[in-house]
Amino acid sequence: MLVAANKESDTIVVQIDGELDHHTAVLVKNKLDDMLNDQGIKNIVIDISDLNFMDSSGVGLFIGRFKTVSLRGGKLAVTGIKANLHKVFEVSGLYRIVRAYDTVREALEDIRGC
Amino acid sequence: MEVRNEMKLEFMSKSQNEAFARVTVAAFAAQNDPTLDEIADIKTAVSEAVTNAIIHAYETNYGIVEIIARLYDTKIIVEVIDEGKGIENVEKAREPLFTSKPELERSGMGFTIMETFMDEVEVESAPGMGTRVKLVKYFKSLVLEPERRY
Numbered sequence: 611m612l613v614a615a616n617k618e619s620d621t622i623v624v625q626i627d628g629e630l631d632h633h634t635a636v637l638v639k640n641k642l643d644d645m646l647n648d649q650g651i652k653n654i655v656i657d658i659s660d661l662n663f664m665d666s667s668g669v670g671l672f673i674g675r676f677k678t679v680s681l682r683g684g685k686l687a688v689t690g691i692k693a694n695l696h697k698v699f700e701v702s703g704l705y706r707i708v709r710a711y712d713t714v715r716e717a718l719e720d721i722r723g724c
Numbered sequence: 725m726e727v728r729n730e731m732k733l734e735f736m737s738k739s740q741n742e743a744f745a746r747v748t749v750a751a752f753a754a755q756n757d758p759t760l761d762e763i764a765d766i767k768t769a770v771s772e773a774v775t776n777a778i779i780h781a782y783e784t785n786y787g788i789v790e791i792i793a794r795l796y797d798t799k800i801i802v803e804v805i806d807e808g809k810g811i812e813n814v815e816k817a818r819e820p821l822f823t824s825k826p827e828l829e830r831s832g833m834g835f836t837i838m839e840t841f842m843d844e845v846e847v848e849s850a851p852g853m854g855t856r857v858k859l860v861k862y863f864k865s866l867v868l869e870p871e872r873r874y
Contacts, residue, residue: 631746632775633739639829663746665771666837670829694764701840702833 615645620684621653621721622646623714627660630668639671646675652684655717659690669702676707685709687717725796729755733791737782737806739775745791746771752793753800758863765841766800766861772834773804773857779825781808781855798866799843802859811849818847 615624622645626638645651654675658664676686687709691699699705711717731752735741746767753766770791777789790805811817817824818839823832838845844860 629743631739631742631771632779633742635829636739663767663771665768665775666831666833667775669831669833673831674829694761697765697841698768698837701837702831 615641617645617648617651618718620651621655621718622651623655623657623718625657625660627658627662629663630658630661630671631663631665632667635667635671639674642671642675643678646678649682652679652682653687653721654679654684655687655689655714655721657689657714658695659692661690661692661695664695664698666698666702669698669704672704672708685721687711687721689714689717725799727794727796729795731791731793733793734788737778737785737787737789737808739778741789742771742774742778745774745789749791749793749802752795753861756795756797756800756863756866759865762861762863762865766802766859769838769841769845769859769861770802770804772838773802773859776834776857777804777806777808777855779830781806781810783809799860799862802861804857804859805854807854810851810853811847811855812851814847814849 615622624642628634630638672686679686689711691710733748735745749770750763750767753763774789787806787808792803794801816822818835820836821832823830838859842859843862846858847855849855
């Protein structure tokens with residue numbers, strides 16, 4: 611479930627915790643898309659350091675948001691990927707489209723530096 | 725090989741039950757004391773199979789999803805069964821990135837994840853006849869350390 615979001619210039623930082631499956635992914639998607647209705651947002655940083663479970667529904671969620679920010683010339687960053695979720699990211703090929711960082715700070719520094 | 729324990733679970737094909745299903749199977753598997761990685765693999769694969777039943781088998785209708793799990797000394801067999809619309813082309817459905825519902829942002833990685841996270845995946849299905857997905861996971865930690873078996 612979506613916990614919190616902060617906007618910093620053209621970037622939003624979102625924290626998702628709990629479990630991301632087909633049921634919760636629909637709810638998170640709607641909330642993210644509400645935020646992305648703001649056309650001034652180019653980049654999105656999703657912190658999942660408190661996310662304990664994710665299946666392919668989460669993969670679809672990340673791919674969808676990647677497409678949105680890519681069309682705006684922006685980037686999708688994911689931070690705090692736990693060891694048990696790493697396998698889902700790897701198998702699904704998500705690492706090819708998302709930028710993965712340990713912390714939100716590292717992600718923001720890199721995005722701003724680009 | 726002797727069955728050590730067996731469980732059967734039936735629930736409505738509502739998305740709220742996805743977490744219930746995977747946590748229940750994980751708790752059942754935990755009796756064998758597998759590793760956390762093995763438990764996580766089972767949870768993820770069961771979640772994929774149950775989600776497929778909810779989204780694809782019954783679509784906008786509600787039906788019953790059945791799970792039968794059998795626990796052996798060194799493996800678990802989980803069957804996820806629905807009586808929904810069935811799969812026309814199982815081979816195609818198992819291809820990575822294939823999805824019949826791109827509008828729902830399905831990634832088409834469900835079967836790929838099941839196949840990667842489990843040791844064996846069998847799918848029996850036919851149009852109008854429902855689907856049975858059989859997932860097998862060997863507890864490698866218990867194969868290597870027989871004294872840990874219960």
